[in-house]
Amino acid sequence: MNYFDLFSLPVIFPIDQARLSETYRELQKQTHPDKFVMKSDSERLRAMQKSTEINDAYQTLKNSCLRAQYLLLLAGLDIALEQKTLQDTAFLVQQMEWRESIAAFTEDDQDKIDEFALQLQQQVADLESKIEVQLQNDELEATANSIRQLKFMLKLQIELALIEEKLFD
Amino acid sequence: MAYSEKVIDHYENPRNVGSFDKDDQSVATGMVGAPACGDVMKLQLKIGENGLIEDAKFKTYGCGSAIASSSLVTEWVKGKTLDQAATISNTQISAELALPPVKIHCSILAEDAIKAAITDYKSKHPNA
Numbered sequence: 001m002n003y004f005d006l007f008s009l010p011v012i013f014p015i016d017q018a019r020l021s022e023t024y025r026e027l028q029k030q031t032h033p034d035k036f037v038m039k040s041d042s043e044r045l046r047a048m049q050k051s052t053e054i055n056d057a058y059q060t061l062k063n064s065c066l067r068a069q070y071l072l073l074l075a076g077l078d079i080a081l082e083q084k085t086l087q088d089t090a091f092l093v094q095q096m097e098w099r100e101s102i103a104a105f106t107e108d109d110q111d112k113i114d115e116f117a118l119q120l121q122q123q124v125a126d127l128e129s130k131i132e133v134q135l136q137n138d139e140l141e142a143t144a145n146s147i148r149q150l151k152f153m154l155k156l157q158i159e160l161a162l163i164e165e166k167l168f169d
Numbered sequence: 170m171a172y173s174e175k176v177i178d179h180y181e182n183p184r185n186v187g188s189f190d191k192d193d194q195s196v197a198t199g200m201v202g203a204p205a206c207g208d209v210m211k212l213q214l215k216i217g218e219n220g221l222i223e224d225a226k227f228k229t230y231g232c233g234s235a236i237a238s239s240s241l242v243t244e245w246v247k248g249k250t251l252d253q254a255a256t257i258s259n260t261q262i263s264a265e266l267a268l269p270p271v272k273i274h275c276s277i278l279a280e281d282a283i284k285a286a287i288t289d290y291k292s293k294h295p296n297a
Contacts, residue, residue: 082204082205083203083205083273083274083277084204085201085202085203085277085278085281086201086202086203086204087200087201087202087281087285088202089200091202092200092201092202092209092211093200095202095209095230096200096209096211096228096230099209099230103230147204148204149204151204151205151207152202152204152207152209154207155206155207156207158207
């Protein structure tokens with residue numbers, strides 16, 4: 001049973017986050033250890049394994065990058081543990097420039113930081129739309145490449161959050 | 170996770186940080202990135218008329234191991250021909266820095282940066 005089936009969700013990239021969370025809570029209730037106190041060891045073990053699976057599925061499905069990677073896996077391409085480097089020079093030059101601007105932000109740059117955060121959000125949204133179309137068209141290699149780019153954007157968001165914390169907290 | 174002394178040394182005193190003019194005909198630029206961790210690495214080689222690598226510079230946004238790997242290769246490539254530099258492998262880098270398995274991708278990044286720089290140089294000098 002794949003993660004989407006486990007949550008009775010269609011095997012597609014767009015996801016109903018509210019329904020996902022709601023189903024998650026229901027499923028967790030069904031496998032809660034309290035319900036298995038009086039049961040046999042094997043039943044308790046099975047419930048625990050189920051609960052772990054539900055957790056893994058939830059963490060994977062709620063995150064757009066992991067969800068895309070999982071759909072790619074279901075389609076036959078596993079890039080979760082790949083160590084391949086990206087060599088798209090134009091993309092990487094842009095990444096480096098963005099990392100440089102993040103490193104150069106000071107306490108006086110709140111406006112610039114906010115603007116950059118919005119820009120990143122837009123980049124992430126654009127890549128997610130691209131991934132949706134690529135997955136629909138079964139373009140596995142192209143999807144893999146968009147996921148790789150998305151990972152760099154998410155990393156920029158983390159770096160930006162860290163610098164904001166450093167500057168303003 | 171504990172870093173080896175060599176990683177800490179390169180991280181605290183990185184060798185050859187900086188840039189050359191990427192449009193200079195004697196400069197080879199390699200840009201690589203690791204999607205798994207979002208690290209970005211730029212390695213530049215300055216190649217003399219005798220075909221030897223005279224100088225190298227790097228700029229890396231990444232973890233200590235990625236910075237140490239790129240710093241180390243800037244030292245290793247100096248005085249080598251491009252063909253010799255191309256033989257530097259991630260296994261040599263990770264052995265020298267005693268990188269743990271989870272950080273092997275940092276040494277792969279540095280190896281691929283050398284290869285990308287060489288490809289850039291060959292595209293600038295098709296007959297070299």
